Amino acid sequence: MSKKFFSNTRATVVIGAAIAALAAGMPSFATAQQAAADNTMIERGKILTQPGVFGVFTMFKLRPEWSRVPSADRMKAAAEVKQLIEKHKNNVLVDLYLTRGLETGSDFFLRVHAYDLVKAQTFMNKFRATQIGRNADVSETLVGLTKGLNYITKDGSPGLNAGLSSASYTGPAPRYTLVIPVKKSAEWWNIPVDQRLHELEAHTAPTLAYLVNVKRKLYHSTGIDDTDFITYFETNDLAAFNNLMISLASVPENKYHVRWGSPTVLGTIHSPEEVIKALAE
Amino acid sequence: MSKKFFSNTRATVVIGAAIAALAAGMPSFATAQQAAADNTMIERGKILTQPGVFGVFTMFKLRPEWSRVPSADRMKAAAEVKQLIEKHKNNVLVDLYLTRGLETGSDFFLRVHAYDLVKAQTFMNKFRATQIGRNADVSETLVGLTKGLNYITKDGSPGLNAGLSSASYTGPAPRYTLVIPVKKSAEWWNIPVDQRLHELEAHTAPTLAYLVNVKRKLYHSTGIDDTDFITYFETNDLAAFNNLMISLASVPENKYHVRWGSPTVLGTIHSPEEVIKALAE
Amino acid sequence: MSKKFFSNTRATVVIGAAIAALAAGMPSFATAQQAAADNTMIERGKILTQPGVFGVFTMFKLRPEWSRVPSADRMKAAAEVKQLIEKHKNNVLVDLYLTRGLETGSDFFLRVHAYDLVKAQTFMNKFRATQIGRNADVSETLVGLTKGLNYITKDGSPGLNAGLSSASYTGPAPRYTLVIPVKKSAEWWNIPVDQRLHELEAHTAPTLAYLVNVKRKLYHSTGIDDTDFITYFETNDLAAFNNLMISLASVPENKYHVRWGSPTVLGTIHSPEEVIKALAE
């Protein structure tokens, strides 16, 4: 196992999971997108912390014929994917994860960030034309976009907001990722805003203790996909993560879930080449 | 990316989404259909604004063998589809959209408008016999028909009706399309008409602000497909669209949905040839 | 399009849709079956109006390899099916419908009537061995049997009964067919008979206006298939049909549906040879 495997090159900002956005008062993302258009290259540290960024998650399952591709061609697939990512580095930020052995529905997945969703689509179509892309079926696609915090704000919930801002991940470099889509019921969306804030405070409070060993990132999907949120996690301690999720299951907000997982996707974190190489053996 | 990509040649009339038709007092469509029969060619501007028009949405997923069709044959597929559309232009209006990279269940879809559903069926069968049609599976078909507004009328809701009539799309040419099937519960259909009007006013009010950056079109399907409505959208601002959909989720009418999406289909808008060419690479 | 396409050779008796049978007092069908056994040939006019007749609906989806069958062999398939139907004409009445282009799950379907279900099974197995049968997958099978009216009777609901009896289809020859399976909840089956009659009167009343342009036929399936009823329709006016179905959705009886469609199958009406030829092109 190479050193890189354990390196933590992905700075994921810690923001509250399942902290839903309100339609009212949503700022325009024109500024962030303009800024992006001016840059000639995507910066990981920036794009992972800004609102107004698209995230496309695509789960792939290798077809049986992959094992009949000549071994030499399979081994070249890693370099091909690396080159493709390099070529599109000004348009998209691409991460790969290995789920083979831990999941039924997929062997690996891509997380693609872009300021312009068309550019993410273009990259995904190029990926589908690679050696490994041609030998894999898409088993799940999730599209979402990032937004600023709008329930647990400095004014509305100063204590929790401070808790979210001050805590930071202190564990070893995460080796595991989890992607969990979340959909809320019509009842949830129809309860008054202040009660929703109340429920989200109850949701957020028990999570503070886990900020030291679980990183989180949230994408909003209502109306652009069959889910309301995509919650993305990185951790090195799955027992702690299991306890965190039991905490989240045990607050009233959970009663408003019509989808929580299905699929819950568990994978391991590697460089793109390592993922493809592991699948090429 | 060609200029055409951004051109907005599709004038879609803005009508309320999910504004259900009442069975009582439905006018006969004989007049519109007779008029159509007299014409020798379908006019985009007309057929997209008239009631009594059929809309057939067909989602396609390419089979793995498509990538094994010789590259030259794949490239000819765009011209073949273009010719087929030209040949049937007096019978059907055909639009294609690219979903590959954004969806699990499809790579592209067709939206076919016709005054006579048999002609749409005939066209679709010819399309299935083309090079690309033979290498793709149908993953979803939605059939609906257009009707006039019958809840938010000049008499019943003069304010909202004026709002719907006066607002118009002012954003840049839409690059994205969304197709979202909607099915209402038995409870919905059984509530008194005036309460249903009340719920639809609450549904319509928050949408007015989005008429400037989201175009909408509605098809009715009760009994002719396993959905009640097909809602079709075009936009260039997915963040605004996400906020619109959160608004629609937050009114009581949402409690009567038994299907809203499943699938939500997100694609990009191109000319038919561009769609096929993108898939042929 | 041949003249035959528009010919209306199928006399379908108009009986109430979703008019459920009561177990108590069900007459024996021995008489009808005996009569049938005495005949040496099935008469369309008779078998489509009698109780005690089995109806088997089988939806087929062509496999991709169908398009690789040599064109000459595909064209012979129509004659092969015609001969098979001719050979079994003393055992079963066979209708074919074209759904390709309008449905996801099927390209065509068969409706087979027989006094003896074993004979319908025998025919279906022979059909599976034909050129087109070998290249198609069964995507749905529905088995039901006809019964006499037993809610809306001359004694119980004289007005509605007279309405059902007197009205008849006066529109142009139907070009469309719809097959919609219906399953009722345990609550429905447990409500007292007189209340059930009341609900069915409310269901039947708004349908009378549509008897002039929608033909209906009902099959009973409780316990012999995973549905309670198979409702079969023919119409030339899908807008009227859509309005009829909205009427049926808007009465309390709809609250007792646990399945209504899923799939709703929409097809066009042709002779068997025409259906196979359309698929062979």
Place this chain on the structure above:
Amino acid sequence: MSKKFFSNTRATVVIGAAIAALAAGMPSFATAQQAAADNTMIERGKILTQPGVFGVFTMFKLRPEWSRVPSADRMKAAAEVKQLIEKHKNNVLVDLYLTRGLETGSDFFLRVHAYDLVKAQTFMNKFRATQIGRNADVSETLVGLTKGLNYITKDGSPGLNAGLSSASYTGPAPRYTLVIPVKKSAEWWNIPVDQRLHELEAHTAPTLAYLVNVKRKLYHSTGIDDTDFITYFETNDLAAFNNLMISLASVPENKYHVRWGSPTVLGTIHSPEEVIKALAE
């Protein structure tokens, strides 16, 4: 059609369908299993009437390649299956049924009885290795075991118990079989035993009239499969069976069903060789 087709060599004991077993006071089946071990051959009359016997139902769907197996090899398949059954006659009792033409999910199914479930598994694995087994996919497996009556007992419900015991099948040899899995809700299992008895008496009473033309057999599956019961029927009168099932739908016990069918499997009764020969044509 051979005479054997109509012969009724299968003596199926009539016991109450869906008469659930109580965990408390369940006798050990050690005695019956010991007795079986002592016998060197399975006796149909015995194994079909004893408690403590396993029943394995396996539905098969032929793969398209079956039609490409040379005709001579397909015809040999019947003899191969016959020999396999003969070879295992001391371990298992095997019945085959033809569902092709009446079902979507299967073409035929096996019902295997054994005192020792391992022996049923061993037989099934040998069957999978035959010519027809290699060309078929398993589409459904149901595993259950027989128990004695424990609700409608001589002491608890003397009248109904006498009714169940005295009535017997008097119709012509059954040509049809139906297999219907049943699962009850948590609410059912939590109602007091005496109320459950009350509900089962209401369930049993209307079934007595059908004992003359419907044979029934019950298998218990709670915890060993995703169903609580497998109900197996034989009849020659599907109209009577339909009425029986409407009676069972119309009692309160039906409100506690979370699965009733799904799939309902309808087939015809033949000797094993006849089933394979019908599929080999």
Place this chain on the structure above:
Amino acid sequence: MSKKFFSNTRATVVIGAAIAALAAGMPSFATAQQAAADNTMIERGKILTQPGVFGVFTMFKLRPEWSRVPSADRMKAAAEVKQLIEKHKNNVLVDLYLTRGLETGSDFFLRVHAYDLVKAQTFMNKFRATQIGRNADVSETLVGLTKGLNYITKDGSPGLNAGLSSASYTGPAPRYTLVIPVKKSAEWWNIPVDQRLHELEAHTAPTLAYLVNVKRKLYHSTGIDDTDFITYFETNDLAAFNNLMISLASVPENKYHVRWGSPTVLGTIHSPEEVIKALAE
């Protein structure tokens, strides 16, 4: 059948099934994992009794092409799997089970225990590259981890705790295994801890009588898979197991299940080589 088949080399600790862990007060598993890292080899007796251990269940279904692999190659598959398990014995403990003939969705499954989940993933990926792994599809994957008892504790429920601790399996070596995933509703997770304890006491009490003939083991999955628990059983008496499960269905806790089975997986216990050999015939 070899003697080994009946040997009981798997010491599975008896712990309460579906005894959920509380997030609060969960001890760190760092100690157990450190201890494991110090050992150079996995000990069955230890890893099956410790908390903080990962369990990965992977169900496999053979593809049709497996039967076309030359017989000699199929027979070598058993030795190949044996060697692979031997090679990884310091990283994972591997058990195989035969489900062919008893299940629809699988032919066999693996249960892999590891202190470090990455090592289980690595082993599974190597298994996928074996002769049999390349010819099988994954039909289900379940990932969980072990924890200590935390409801039925010495202090909280001294009587039941003593019952669980004192009883032990006394039957013949189990020949059957059952794997049943369990998911609880949001309502369950939101009821107060003392009521949850009360419900689990009611759940545990009737199970004590079955500890003599049913072995149980529990894995926790909330948030790391789409289930809350994986319950694993071994028994030689399926009738007793059926009665146990009816007991568990009959307590109020059952009302909080949103998943119980689906799939329920029933298999037989053999050595890994025996499983592969049975499938290679």
